[in-house]
Amino acid sequence: MATDTANQADWKTTSCILCSINCGLKVQVDDGHLVKIRGDKQNPRSKGYTCEKPAQLDHYQNHADRLTSPLRRRADGSYEAIDWDTAITEVAARLAEIRDGHGGDKIMYYGGGGQGNHLGGAYSGATRRTLGMRYASNALAQEKTGEFWVERQMFGARPEPDFEHAEVSVFVGKNPWHSHGFERARVILRDIAKDPQRSMIVIDPRRTETADLADFFLQVRPGADAFVLSAMLAVLVEDDLIDRNFLAEHATDGHALFAALAEVDIADYCTRAGVDEELIRAAARRIGRAGSVAVVEDLGIEMAPHSTLNSYLEKLLYALTGNFGRAGTMNLGTHLGQLIGTSKDNRVTPVGGHRIITGLVPCNAIPDEILTDHPDRFRGMIIESGNPVHSLADSPRMREALNALDFLVVIDVAMTETTRFADYVLPGASQYEKAEATFFGGGFPDNVFQLRQRVFEPLEGTLPEPEIHSRLCRALGAYTDEDLADLRAAAAAGREAFGLAFGQTLAARPDLAGIMPVVLYESLGRSLDEGLESAALLWGACQQLAASNAASIRRAGFAGEGLALGDALFDALLTRREGVVITSDPYEVSFERIATDDKRIQLVIPELVEELIELANESAPAATDAFPFVLAAGERRGTTANTIYRDPSWRKKDRDGALRISPGDADSLGIETGDRVRVTTKRGSVETVVEVSDTLRDGHVTLPNGMGLEYPDERGERLVHGTPPNELTSSEDRDWIAGTPWHKHVRARVEAVA
Numbered sequence: 121m122a123t124d125t126a127n128q129a130d131w132k133t134t135s136c137i138l139c140s141i142n143c144g145l146k147v148q149v150d151d152g153h154l155v156k157i158r159g160d161k162q163n164p165r166s167k168g169y170t171c172e173k174p175a176q177l178d179h180y181q182n183h184a185d186r187l188t189s190p191l192r193r194r195a196d197g198s199y200e201a202i203d204w205d206t207a208i209t210e211v212a213a214r215l216a217e218i219r220d221g222h223g224g225d226k227i228m229y230y231g232g233g234g235q236g237n238h239l240g241g242a243y244s245g246a247t248r249r250t251l252g253m254r255y256a257s258n259a260l261a262q263e264k265t266g267e268f269w270v271e272r273q274m275f276g277a278r279p280e281p282d283f284e285h286a287e288v289s290v291f292v293g294k295n296p297w298h299s300h301g302f303e304r305a306r307v308i309l310r311d312i313a314k315d316p317q318r319s320m321i322v323i324d325p326r327r328t329e330t331a332d333l334a335d336f337f338l339q340v341r342p343g344a345d346a347f348v349l350s351a352m353l354a355v356l357v358e359d360d361l362i363d364r365n366f367l368a369e370h371a372t373d374g375h376a377l378f379a380a381l382a383e384v385d386i387a388d389y390c391t392r393a394g395v396d397e398e399l400i401r402a403a404a405r406r407i408g409r410a411g412s413v414a415v416v417e418d419l420g421i422e423m424a425p426h427s428t429l430n431s432y433l434e435k436l437l438y439a440l441t442g443n444f445g446r447a448g449t450m451n452l453g454t455h456l457g458q459l460i461g462t463s464k465d466n467r468v469t470p471v472g473g474h475r476i477i478t479g480l481v482p483c484n485a486i487p488d489e490i491l492t493d494h495p496d497r498f499r500g501m502i503i504e505s506g507n508p509v510h511s512l513a514d515s516p517r518m519r520e521a522l523n524a525l526d527f528l529v530v531i532d533v534a535m536t537e538t539t540r541f542a543d544y545v546l547p548g549a550s551q552y553e554k555a556e557a558t559f560f561g562g563g564f565p566d567n568v569f570q571l572r573q574r575v576f577e578p579l580e581g582t583l584p585e586p587e588i589h590s591r592l593c594r595a596l597g598a599y600t601d602e603d604l605a606d607l608r609a610a611a612a613a614g615r616e617a618f619g620l621a622f623g624q625t626l627a628a629r630p631d632l633a634g635i636m637p638v639v640l641y642e643s644l645g646r647s648l649d650e651g652l653e654s655a656a657l658l659w660g661a662c663q664q665l666a667a668s669n670a671a672s673i674r675r676a677g678f679a680g681e682g683l684a685l686g687d688a689l690f691d692a693l694l695t696r697r698e699g700v701v702i703t704s705d706p707y708e709v710s711f712e713r714i715a716t717d718d719k720r721i722q723l724v725i726p727e728l729v730e731e732l733i734e735l736a737n738e739s740a741p742a743a744t745d746a747f748p749f750v751l752a753a754g755e756r757r758g759t760t761a762n763t764i765y766r767d768p769s770w771r772k773k774d775r776d777g778a779l780r781i782s783p784g785d786a787d788s789l790g791i792e793t794g795d796r797v798r799v800t801t802k803r804g805s806v807e808t809v810v811e812v813s814d815t816l817r818d819g820h821v822t823l824p825n826g827m828g829l830e831y832p833d834e835r836g837e838r839l840v841h842g843t844p845p846n847e848l849t850s851s852e853d854r855d856w857i858a859g860t861p862w863h864k865h866v867r868a869r870v871e872a873v874a
């Protein structure tokens with residue numbers, strides 16, 4: 121290449137950790153700081169794209185509340201720094217005490233990864249297995265579990281939208297302009313908006329930045345999506361825009377569903393949803409007649425009334441019109457490592473009997489499973505890379521629950537709202553100080569995976585989570601050096617020898633098979649370059665993918681048979697730091713990947729068809745005198761990034777996260793932008809600044825997500841910046857199937873303050 125190599129050399133390859141897309145980055149570092157950050161054109165997924173947020177990443181890497189030593193809580197609630205050996209020994213002993221006294225299933229695991237890190241969570245599997253822990257949860261169980269439940273039944277897998285090629289793109293309760301959710305979102309949104317042959321349909325109560333680009337903007341009354349979606353489906357039926365041939369070939373009998381849709385009073389449902397009937401009809405027809413349609417839902421319906429029903433209706437928009445298994449539609453891709461459980465896990469929670477979906481306890485049920493004298497209650501918790509006190513519904517109740525535990529250990533990079541409740545805090549190295557990866561999945565037809573390598577050495581006093589789990593397992597007696605001697609020798613001898621020895625060990629030693637991540641870390645991992653030990657788990661994932669999807673890997677350009685194919689993939693991950701196309705597929709393969717029992721798309725989910733029928737008897741949720749507003753508690757903005765940035769100075773505007781309110785409502789309350797108001801719900805009351813915005817419907821107000829974090833000011837005084845949304849939410853307001861919270865639908869009162 122004709123580039124200046126000296127200049128190239130000091131750019132390190134990594135990625136953004138602020139949302140699930142993990143856009144590739146090139147960074148320059150100086151004295152522990154990220155000083156220059158730009159998009160990485162070499163990254164096969166993001167191709168140089170970034171949004172505005174990663175420019176501030178040094179606020180994640182360096183800030184006043186980073187943890188630099190294990191901490192132990194004293195009787196008076198303050199913390200003392202302790203060394204790692206003491207911390208590991210004591211934490212292991214306290215966890216073992218609960219296991220021995222009450223059973224390992226009384227220890228719950230929460231978290232395991234955020235937007236940029238999942239390796240820690242993957243290694244935690246060994247610790248959990250060692251302790252006999254059975255229950256886990258993470259943030260997915262407060263957003264996506266309802267959708268997972270529907271997808272598992274309809275497809276047995278998770279379809280991905282192909283917006284890059286779709287003639288019609290549909291966004292339901294999703295604002296990709298700010299939240300992304302697919303790669304290069306703003307480029308693709310602008311392309312769609314510019315192209316007269318293509319259309320965009322947005323269903324959202326707020327005229328978002330995405331809605332501004334839409335051809336059809338259905339400004340639904342908050343919480344009334346079930347009426348819009350069922351009206352659209354009814355139009356498809358009425359106008360005979362159902363793809364009968366597709367359904368005959370690929371789907372099961374939909375009789376009960378079609379009977380329910382035939383009963384929908386379209387005009388009435390449109391009125392209830394507050395959307396013009398002709399607009400709904402036109403949008404439905406646009407979908408019904410398009411060559412290709414891709415659809416995505418997100419928090420706007422997942423965190424609102426009828427959320428699981430809405431996920432089902434949203435999927436029927438594309439399933440009934442045959443928009444599956446082709447370019448521009450919905451497809452089933454590959455996964456290197458599984459983020460979500462695939463098993464048909466039919467368990468319920470031990471105390472409340474709540475449905476466990478894809479292995480996750482519903483987040484809203486967690487306090488119920490602790491705050492009780494039921495013998496099966498959770499008594500201990502390991503929280504890793506999650507801030508549930510801040511991010512789950514009903515923060516006061518979450519705090520009460522964590523206080524009630526016999527033992528809590530939190531693994532985080534920062535002192536947070538949650539670490540404050542821990543008996544022990546274990547400091548992780550940051551995501552730029554260790555190898556990391558996410559298992560969100562990289563797309564279709566090409567699936568991209570990036571193993572990020574560290575940009576800095578771990579901050580003094582911190583350890584990467586895989587090392588923490590390995591040490592915990594050792595302290596708990598799960599393995600000894602002797603157990604691993606043969607595997608280590610094999611790893612030193614080469615990959616082929618290791619592959620054979622690994623297979624033999626797993627077969628001969630079920631105890632070691634149970635803690636496979638740590639076994640890989642301590643054997644193969646120790647033979648990799650320093651800082652790359654935790655990549656060892658990916659070797660196992662590559663072998664699994666090679667065994668299940670060899671043809672897809674070969675199409676991505678890899679050669680070899682059996683273990684050699686997995687090795688080739690693993691080597692590419694180690695060396696091609698910008699990310700690797702790991703599989704490449706023709707669209708038709710989606711049909712082979714339908715994983716329902718009869719390999720057909722399941723059209724009828726009986727509980728949800730029932731709920732659909734019941735809609736007829738329900739009016740859209742109405743305002744009450746005490747709480748005339750609907751508050752969406754937690755809106756994505758250019759100034760939010762979950763709680764990954766703690767230092768509020770990363771935000772150049774909207775520092776305290778204003779409450780948005782419509783001009784009409786502002787007039788009635790006699791307030792203007794910059795004024796302060798009090799927002800009160802049945803759960804709590806906060807004061808906040810206001811921004812009058814004509815993007816909102818009357819009666820609807822919004823607060824940003826991720827705000828209300830405590831952080832010291834210049835004089836060291838600890839202040840809370842902005843409004844923590846979950847001081848206002850209640851854990852009982854949740855979906856009846858998945859238990860997902862109604863964060864977007866909180867009844868509220870707004871009052872001007874002098």
Ligand SMILES: Nc1nc2c(c(=O)[nH]1)N[C@H]1C(S)=C(S)[C@@H](COP(=O)(O)OP(=O)(O)OC[C@H]3O[C@@H](n4cnc5c(=O)[nH]c(N)nc54)[C@H](O)[C@@H]3O)O[C@H]1N2
Pocket residue numbers: 138139140263292293294295296298299300301323324325326328340341342343344345418419420421424752754755756757758759760761762825826864
């Ligand atoms: N900038 C930024 N990007 C992020 C994040 C971040 O913190 N900041 N977080 C990431 C994460 S963890 C996630 S899960 C995604 C979430 O991404 P999104 O789901 O897109 O984010 P939200 O803004 O929370 O909600 C989406 C939309 O739902 C709308 N909405 C509210 N009530 C209703 C309703 O009743 N019906 C309908 N149809 N819509 C409604 C809101 O107006 C909003 O436009 O974003 C990711 N990306």
Ligand SMILES: Nc1nc2c(c(=O)[nH]1)N[C@H]1C(S)=C(S)[C@@H](COP(=O)(O)OP(=O)(O)OC[C@H]3O[C@@H](n4cnc5c(=O)[nH]c(N)nc54)[C@H](O)[C@@H]3O)O[C@H]1N2
Pocket residue numbers: 234235237240259260262263419504505506507508510511512513531532533534536548549550551585753754755761762763764825845846849863
């Ligand atoms: N009311 C309301 N509540 C919401 C939402 C909403 O819209 N409204 N959105 C919800 C959604 S969709 C989500 S995904 C959640 C997100 O909320 P959480 O799951 O709590 O996740 P994050 O804020 O992304 O970060 C969690 C923690 O990870 C830590 N961390 C960062 N890097 C590392 C690392 O390398 N190792 C370790 N061990 N820790 C690290 C951070 O310091 C932080 O404490 O919030 C949810 N909460």
Ligand code: SF4
Pocket residue numbers: 136137138139140141142143169170171172173174300
């Ligand atoms: S879209 Fe923005 S926040 Fe998300 S990974 Fe890319 S640069 Fe980071």
Ligand SMILES: [Mo]
Pocket residue numbers: 259263
């Ligand atoms: Mo999320």
